[in-house]
Amino acid sequence: MKTIKSMMDHMYWADGVILDALERSGTKNKELLKLVRHVAIAERVWLLRLNGKGSAKYSLWEEAEDPTALRTMFEENAKQYQLYIEGLDQSQLDEMINYANQSGVPFRTSVRDILLQVLLHGQYHRGQINRALRSESAEPAPVDYIKFARL
Incomplete structure (x- = not known):
């Protein structure tokens, strides 16, 4: 449980670092903003599933133009994940979620695997976001876990 909590703290931090880099860049790149929104929405969708709620109303790939709105989404996700994780104990990690x-395709996955999906999915896309920032001659954001661990 300690590792997952630490990795979740890294996710909240890394999302913020990426958003800071995005804002500094001043990018208007619609595909890049769409990718950032995708990460925020995917985090939200998985949280809804963990809480036994449907997520069909969310589209994973929509355009986004407002970095401030994206930050608000990430901040709300972080608050909700923190509440979820605080109420979770080790024995619940292997519970299955339908x-x-x-x-609309049904699945059944453990809480542990869903949390790992959220963590790894975000890190994968943050790498893509950094690459896109670099291609626009903007400064990429260092979001490696070790950077977070050294804070």
């Missing part, structure tokens, strides 16, 4: 994906 949910449907965005296409």
Whole structure:
């Protein structure tokens, strides 16, 4: 449980660092902003599933133009994940969650695997976001876990 909590803290931090870099860049790149929004929405969708709620109303790939709105989404996600994690104990990590994906296909996955999906999915896309920032001659954001651990 300690490792997952630490990795979740890293996710909240890394989301903020990426948003800071995005704002500093002043980018208007619609594909880049769409990717950032995708990370925020995916975090939200998985949280809804963990809480036994449907997520069909969310589209994972929509355009976004307002970095401030994106920051608000990430901050709300962080608050909700913190509440969820605070109420979670080690024995619940192996509980199975029934949910449907965005296409309505049913799945059954453990809490542990869902949390790991959220963590790894975000890190994967933060790498893509950094690459896109670099291609626009903007400064990429250092979001490696070790950077966070050294704070």
